[in-house]
Amino acid sequence: MNPIEFVLPGEIEKRSFEIISEELEKRQIVLPKEQEPVTKRVIHTSADFDYAETMCYSDHAVEIAKELILKGADVVTDTNMALAGINKKILASFGGEAHCFMADLDVAQLARERQVTRATISMEKAAAIEKPVIFAVGNAPTALIELHKMITEGRYQPAFIIGVPVGFVNVVPAKELIMETEVPYIINRGRKGGSNVAAAICNAILYQLRR
Amino acid sequence: MNPIEFVLPGEIEKRSFEIISEELEKRQIVLPKEQEPVTKRVIHTSADFDYAETMCYSDHAVEIAKELILKGADVVTDTNMALAGINKKILASFGGEAHCFMADLDVAQLARERQVTRATISMEKAAAIEKPVIFAVGNAPTALIELHKMITEGRYQPAFIIGVPVGFVNVVPAKELIMETEVPYIINRGRKGGSNVAAAICNAILYQLRR
Numbered sequence: 001m002n003p004i005e006f007v008l009p010g011e012i013e014k015r016s017f018e019i020i021s022e023e024l025e026k027r028q029i030v031l032p033k034e035q036e037p038v039t040k041r042v043i044h045t046s047a048d049f050d051y052a053e054t055m056c057y058s059d060h061a062v063e064i065a066k067e068l069i070l071k072g073a074d075v076v077t078d079t080n081m082a083l084a085g086i087n088k089k090i091l092a093s094f095g096g097e098a099h100c101f102m103a104d105l106d107v108a109q110l111a112r113e114r115q116v117t118r119a120t121i122s123m124e125k126a127a128a129i130e131k132p133v134i135f136a137v138g139n140a141p142t143a144l145i146e147l148h149k150m151i152t153e154g155r156y157q158p159a160f161i162i163g164v165p166v167g168f169v170n171v172v173p174a175k176e177l178i179m180e181t182e183v184p185y186i187i188n189r190g191r192k193g194g195s196n197v198a199a200a201i202c203n204a205i206l207y208q209l210r211r
Numbered sequence: 212m213n214p215i216e217f218v219l220p221g222e223i224e225k226r227s228f229e230i231i232s233e234e235l236e237k238r239q240i241v242l243p244k245e246q247e248p249v250t251k252r253v254i255h256t257s258a259d260f261d262y263a264e265t266m267c268y269s270d271h272a273v274e275i276a277k278e279l280i281l282k283g284a285d286v287v288t289d290t291n292m293a294l295a296g297i298n299k300k301i302l303a304s305f306g307g308e309a310h311c312f313m314a315d316l317d318v319a320q321l322a323r324e325r326q327v328t329r330a331t332i333s334m335e336k337a338a339a340i341e342k343p344v345i346f347a348v349g350n351a352p353t354a355l356i357e358l359h360k361m362i363t364e365g366r367y368q369p370a371f372i373i374g375v376p377v378g379f380v381n382v383v384p385a386k387e388l389i390m391e392t393e394v395p396y397i398i399n400r401g402r403k404g405g406s407n408v409a410a411a412i413c414n415a416i417l418y419q420l421r422r
Contacts (some may be wrong), residue, residue, distance in 0.1 A: 004384050004385065005380065012380050015380050081407065085290075167255070169230070195296070199292065
């Protein structure tokens with residue numbers, strides 16, 4: 001067993017990223033410069049190097065997301081865990097707010113009435129926000145399916161989609177649907193993802209803009 | 212690509228667990244009965260079957276955790292994301308409360324003064340709670356290292372430790388340290404874990420007690 005290594009609190013994250021870089025090198029994986037801080041932070045939050053192979057970015061995705069945040073875009077997520085994890089202070093410093101409508105009473109009621117998931121209704125509620133919205137979906141493929149429906153029906157255009165729901169039912173095809181649209185995206189292909197991954201992606205972008 | 216499958220909202224989780232069971236069977240993995248709902252929920256939250264091989268339980272761990280909750284034990288976690296994810300309603304129905312001290316101002320100040328992590332100070336703060344405490348560590352190995360120190364120095368005895376920090380610096384040995392103590396535990400050996408995993412383990416236990 002490795003012994004406990006003495007690392008100053010302020011150095012732990014730096015040391016972690018060094019180890020991630022070393023292991024990527026060993027695996028002969030070279031990440032595109034723009035995507036590197038995002039994919040590495042996802043590996044940092046999961047200790048799972050599979051993400052180095054499955055994270056998908058539309059053209060200039062990270063730059064587009066950064067510009068949106070600089071212009072004050074809001075973030076809507078589908079779990080309160082992701083909401084808790086997103087650095088809301090940096091987001092607010094540019095005028096953006098983070099929302100999660102999943103626990104709202106009207107959302108629960110409408111979902112019951114219409115026999116759809118709360119995530120579906122949450123996306124409709126988010127579409128009413130009158131400014132550009134970055135969607136950070138870490139849990140519900142139904143959120144992505146609803147976004148795709150609104151996009152293809154011409155009812156709503158999300159500014160950006162972070163699509164990293166996790167799971168076994170419709171997760172894989174829901175992600176592929178989003179990648180067929182014109183909306184800029186960061187998506188983790190396959191079953192893996194999660195609220196932690198959604199928050200990590202948001203934070204990797206936010207930390208680059210911290211002032 | 213698989214097409215989108217129509218599944219009623221209330222059926223999605225059930226279907227997911229069926230798929231997990233099928234895949235475990237394919238991999239010829241048989242989980243011990245008591246541990247099954249916990250390990251399966253961790254796989255459900257991560258879509259990562261590695262957990263089927265790395266989750267470690269002390270003797271009767273799940274039964275012990277259930278009894279603690281029935282008797283009103285509190286839960287202390289080291290991240291606000293895990294706190295957001297834990298089902299606090301079920302916990303409260305037995306008299307338990309969930310806490311995270313990481314964002315407390317006194318914790319930040321003491322951590323700075325003593326050049327230790329906020330997680331270390333959080334554990335000291337938790338040790339002052341005058342009832343049995345289940346620790347759910349999803350992020351900071353330093354939380355486990357501090358718990359181990361308090362245990363071996365005879366200063367404090369946690370009722371239970373869920374030890375699933377994720378990462379690259381001291382995560383692996385910190386988990387091993389806890390497994391050397393007499394404290395009942397659920398630990399994921401290796402680098403993997405996270406706030407989502409910590410919350411999933413808590414919820415897998417809480418859902419068995421829901422009334």
